Amino acid sequence: MFFQAIKTPGLAHVAYILGSEGEALVVDPRRDIDSYLEVLQSQGLRLRYVLQTHRQEDFILGTAELARRTGAQIVAGKHPITGYADVQMGERQRLHLGSLMLLALHTPGHTPESTSWAIFLDSHPHDAWGVFTGDALFAGETGRTDLPDPERTDENAGLLHEALHQKVLPLGDPTLVFPAHGAGSVCGSGIADRELTTLGIERRTNPVFVLGREEFMRHKLRERLPRPPYFSRMEEVNLHGGVPLARDPRAIPPLSPREFQAAAEHALIIDTREPEAFAGGHIPGALSIWKEGLSVFGGGSIRDDMPVLLVLPEDSDWREPVLSLARVGIDRVEGILAGGFSAWRRTGLPIERSGTLTPLELHERSPLYQRLDVREISEFEEGHLAGARHAYVGELEQRLPELGLRREEPVAVTCSVGQRAGLATSLLLRHGFREVSNLLGGMTAWKMLDLPVEVGPPRPAEAMPAPEEEAPGAGPRLPGTFPGSAKPPAPPR
Amino acid sequence: MFFQAIKTPGLAHVAYILGSEGEALVVDPRRDIDSYLEVLQSQGLRLRYVLQTHRQEDFILGTAELARRTGAQIVAGKHPITGYADVQMGERQRLHLGSLMLLALHTPGHTPESTSWAIFLDSHPHDAWGVFTGDALFAGETGRTDLPDPERTDENAGLLHEALHQKVLPLGDPTLVFPAHGAGSVCGSGIADRELTTLGIERRTNPVFVLGREEFMRHKLRERLPRPPYFSRMEEVNLHGGVPLARDPRAIPPLSPREFQAAAEHALIIDTREPEAFAGGHIPGALSIWKEGLSVFGGGSIRDDMPVLLVLPEDSDWREPVLSLARVGIDRVEGILAGGFSAWRRTGLPIERSGTLTPLELHERSPLYQRLDVREISEFEEGHLAGARHAYVGELEQRLPELGLRREEPVAVTCSVGQRAGLATSLLLRHGFREVSNLLGGMTAWKMLDLPVEVGPPRPAEAMPAPEEEAPGAGPRLPGTFPGSAKPPAPPR
């Protein structure tokens, strides 16, 4: 027997390779399939099946490509959404692999076609060894239930509660649970940081098993997770089992500072260095997205028809950042700043800076700053800076006009630790704000120092004068980010 | 400045990556281009040019694919053969790369379009730093001159002598020489085992510089190198800068012994284990080719339309063996024996054995054995077993009828060290020979022990009775090897 989990950082995604007697299957592969091929080859395993639990919304699948390259069959549950599968398996149908047997269990709720796959060590369908649950069941949570239709979040929660109780729980406490995501995924909130889990552990701790059906439905209604616009694109592309990588990341050209500057006229610059480095000096117009945030916040901030250029920490291997973007469909990375920012610096080209603030500094000089919090709404409500405006970073550009922030006056931006605030900082700079500072360490550091917070929902913004609306000339300087219309974000009237 | 040689074992081929100020060129890439992309990426170099010295006959180029993937331009000398190049450079035309300059020098003789590229550290074309010579000039030798037309071997040697004296030698003694092949290549005999060389070293030791024109022409006439049939295929495919890999080697399926056995009915088995292992037990019908011999002797023994199956040493990574075959156009590797020969052994499937002989054993029992020497003719003439028949291993199947060997009586096969003899042993077994033994250590060990040898050309075979011609039933059992006709080797009349 062979078993290996292959994680995708940034997406908190987990694919699995299961092998028996020389045969293997891969569950829910991501778009770039090299890692799977490496393991299969080094283990001498023949890939028989690519197994799908569900369509996936947060990344592009490698299912079709992995099958095409190896000759394996695509196996999925029976549902119109999985029309591309070679084999669609109905409820409790069996799949054999070496001496193992897998059983299809339809577990809708996160998505309508979600299928879990119970694993048995021999051909007798009792006493399961494990179960691939996809996004139906995570460690400590279930997948979100708002995706098929936000209006039916509770209804889908009910469906999921039912399916897990009726089909998965009976597999028994000893059963190992192998979900498609770990802690940090956007496909669920509150996923527990357990490397491994079992149904028995979940039965005792997971809301879906601890709470009754109605209570669980209310629980899911309270999640209010952001739904990034790229989810729709992923869903569409995954209707065919995903698409192969558009380009070998190694073949993307490193560009000299001057070539980079020229290319940037029609492209969006992404700077993945730490927030302090971005503040200390960056290329004007660049978007600041930390490495691990590239998939989720790149996917949520970049139009996928926009050419992209990357500024990376010095001596970085650029394959992983490029793949992080490719996994959410951003294929047009057209250059890397050769030699990193120090090459830019040496060339005497324009450098822009932004501010950093320590919590104590902001606390002391609070009245001088407009305050903006870009976390999720549920984080905000649990405690924020007094008087802070709120806009989730993924919606910041869209909601900027209504926030009533003045471009000419200082803004302090915060999130939990300083990374999303770094992105928001760069967005504000692109929209013509003059003095934008990132609160270093964010609300985490703020609370560590026992500084005062407010709790509760954001206050309406109307009260605040919004003089910047009268300064259209100070609008955004570079195109490329959301909202997704073909034209650049509308300048404030 | 960046400079790296990338070797291809088995082909004794060397490609080069040269970089300056962030830009790079690759000289004479092989078909599988991953290694080049890795170096370019890790060095942060932008590939500007893929530079060709000449068409190459012994492997498939990666030129077109490398250019396609990176957007680099293909640069070659001016000649109809290099019609696929983006830039064809005439005599002494200049190519700039960062702060470097390269100068095209037409150096025909090995092939008509062969071009050497002198490298200068700045834009002034004097005092060369180095020169890419392709197959025009090796360490200690030149490329063979029989390929364009065996009848004009001497004439082409004269051309090459001229070109090297007139164009390359004047670059000066201090110039570094970077040839396309090292010791062991089939593109020249007697290539020296020097990791680096300079024109001054060559001027003092290389026959092309030490000998006069006429003498050098005679020298090349004496080389008599085999010309494997796959050379013609390579030449054709390289008229377009080569073709990309047909398949990701990692995606080739490992097959269980029974699957392997079934697949072998329509495929040729290549066994790359050591000769002793092959002798101790192998799958009936398998061809024995050692790992490093796969390109040259695989290319010389396998029809490229034939499906191939591989038996490798246990726990081997199969990528390199598959690539070794792909580099000479053998793309149809359709399976690997999963678990190696020990899996086959355990399954109780048929096993065939062959013999091994130590030099002393053969010396003592010499009269019992028919003796066959499968080295190149020049090796044979320098000293062989008394009474040995000669057929170069690459021509053995074709020449078998005329050798007068009797299938029912023991044959001892020899080469220099036992590897080519291993291949010949397996070919004889496929042709129905009953008792075939590989002389362990070959003529090298034989001579180490001061056992007696004969020198001079092979004796005519007519004198020897050839009873096997009367036993058509004992013919070959499996198709797939040369001679290259679509039908299996003709059974003896």
Next chain:
Amino acid sequence: MFFQAIKTPGLAHVAYILGSEGEALVVDPRRDIDSYLEVLQSQGLRLRYVLQTHRQEDFILGTAELARRTGAQIVAGKHPITGYADVQMGERQRLHLGSLMLLALHTPGHTPESTSWAIFLDSHPHDAWGVFTGDALFAGETGRTDLPDPERTDENAGLLHEALHQKVLPLGDPTLVFPAHGAGSVCGSGIADRELTTLGIERRTNPVFVLGREEFMRHKLRERLPRPPYFSRMEEVNLHGGVPLARDPRAIPPLSPREFQAAAEHALIIDTREPEAFAGGHIPGALSIWKEGLSVFGGGSIRDDMPVLLVLPEDSDWREPVLSLARVGIDRVEGILAGGFSAWRRTGLPIERSGTLTPLELHERSPLYQRLDVREISEFEEGHLAGARHAYVGELEQRLPELGLRREEPVAVTCSVGQRAGLATSLLLRHGFREVSNLLGGMTAWKMLDLPVEVGPPRPAEAMPAPEEEAPGAGPRLPGTFPGSAKPPAPPR
């Protein structure tokens, strides 16, 4: 949370790294600790504890060295045997690591000090997440109970049954089980090939939970596992937490064939090539041990004061073979045959061969061969060749005189698949046997072909004439293997 299993092939050993909030512990490390240091460094984890489940008998611990290098503390259960630990923890004492808590559970029976460590995700000692069970509980079996005292095998089985029922089983079905060995270990027979398991799965399938106490005691009495002599050495060395590697494996010199031949006069040659290769040609006097068998059968066959020389498959990395020997205390590897067997072959040095037989060949010519089966006694009793003598490979040299085999007549040696028979073949050759053949594929292939077998215990050997007793001159040619006396194995009387 960080969790990773690190396997040691050949020993079927598993060490674990568990991390939480930047802190880590390693459970039961092997002697060569590089792999652990690599993981800790790449994960940015600070090693706090090296945790012992028990002393280990089948390999040397890396506990003391890992603690010394990192400053971590050694933690073990409370028992005189673990006197070297920095912290000895009594029953149900707690160890904290980041947000995790571990609980000591004394589970004797395999060894008297064996301690299992239940893992809790927080500080509350209910609802365990997992348990490190050492050799107390494996997937599908428990550790053997004959080691402390073979006379008390059943008594210790009773103790183990009790401890597992009273202390481990109550942790609950959902608890993950992390044992120190997987399938193939010499520390237990019948270990299941499950990559992961839980207490619930074990409760339903493991003999220790399925059988009653008395029945389980009888079950363990039936195991009759060999007890290799090196176990005693390991136990002694592990009383201090093991010893560091004696030498960097990379610094072992590759020797030319002639240097190797000279060194072999006072050393034992181990040849790790496949049995077929050994049969086809090997250095006279060499012992044949396959790569994966080096630890167990090297440990069981080589005196640890004997210098050792290695013959490896060509182009092998010699680090892993050297470490495989070092893990069982064989530190005196003093050279590697440079260039592998092909270099030996080329030099014309003496080559010895042995025989191979396919099952059908042996079946047909059975009367011509003395038959020797070298598997474990329980394997033998389940079905062997008619008339086969039996001696476990680890006791073959010692028992040779009593087996009544004649040195001048052919012997066919068998095991399950041909590897242990390869070792036995080489031992017989060293003892002056003239014609020894390895049955290719062993009894596995024999049974696949439905050839006839006998079942039951070995027959007494006395009946068979033993003429070789009269030929003391035909005795062993080279010293170095067991039995462990300083002088070579006594020639048969």
Next chain:
Amino acid sequence: MFFQAIKTPGLAHVAYILGSEGEALVVDPRRDIDSYLEVLQSQGLRLRYVLQTHRQEDFILGTAELARRTGAQIVAGKHPITGYADVQMGERQRLHLGSLMLLALHTPGHTPESTSWAIFLDSHPHDAWGVFTGDALFAGETGRTDLPDPERTDENAGLLHEALHQKVLPLGDPTLVFPAHGAGSVCGSGIADRELTTLGIERRTNPVFVLGREEFMRHKLRERLPRPPYFSRMEEVNLHGGVPLARDPRAIPPLSPREFQAAAEHALIIDTREPEAFAGGHIPGALSIWKEGLSVFGGGSIRDDMPVLLVLPEDSDWREPVLSLARVGIDRVEGILAGGFSAWRRTGLPIERSGTLTPLELHERSPLYQRLDVREISEFEEGHLAGARHAYVGELEQRLPELGLRREEPVAVTCSVGQRAGLATSLLLRHGFREVSNLLGGMTAWKMLDLPVEVGPPRPAEAMPAPEEEAPGAGPRLPGTFPGSAKPPAPPR
């Protein structure tokens, strides 16, 4: 033949491995010898000799350790300094390796014992293939001649000129030159960026061959290279062939922010992030040294008895930074900030910032800033900011009192590109300066923008009022850097 150069970034050092017929030698190994052992093992080469060209001053040798581990002999020229060698070879004595021969050529001047080793492809000492020149001859320059005695810089230059002309040049134009350093080394200025060179190329371009003896002596007098204090320590330690690594870098503990903060009370923090990141936020008291500068500027700034803590870019492998320090004798790295600066940020611990300035900003606001240039004196003289003070970064702390800079007023620090200025910035902050800004891109960017420069030597500092002399309380906050006394740098009087 085997030949490989192994480079050490940061030191611009090159060691060589030369092999022939299975035997090898390593030339001038650095303290951490893993890379050499890896190559030797993977190539199957037996190390026979560790060859020294000279003592080395800029890093600790691995000579003794490499010899001890492998059993190789240490070979050096004949001189009291090389007393530790197993073999001291006199002028033109020969060393044989496989089929190669090396000839000792005494080439003093850089150091008195410097020995070059000519390499011949066979036993005849004419027509050299290459020469290991150590620091006697580089590409485009020679080693500095001021080290044995600054007063005899010219005299030693004369000696070197003589030795190279009389002994090395006669080896002939075609000879390959293999020096111990490449471009960027502190052992010579103006080393050319050629990957390979030959004597012929050097004869035409290297000052030592182009200039006459007297002229060359004057040329060397003009070099005025800094002589970091760690050179003396290296020289002492290398009198015994160096010392092994004090600690396995992997075993250094990652520390949580609070552990790190506690440890920092008695340790020096080194921050290797980019200058912009340091400016945007850093731990108070940290020294800023970029990764590639760790050996030279760490060696030049850190007392080797001082415990050191490292802040690295996120997710960095800390082995190379730790080794960079160990190579110059800084062995007391006692912790790494776990999770990088973002972990610190999150914990709400104190953060200090410094300033950055673009060239245009400084140009516009020039009068507001005191200006400090920390490049080498020769760089300064070629063009600096108007009114800039000068102190080489390696002497800044020592010379601070005499520079007349005021702590309370802004300082702009510059170097060539911003890295040495980053170190100087952090030193000024440690000495109580309030507002220190790094000129981004340094004089390179300044000149790119055609901003005005002054040329010539620094002006005396006396004229400038030095009000900070009255504020002794504003002195340095943390000990640990040079000057080397046990007490902290004396506060300015």
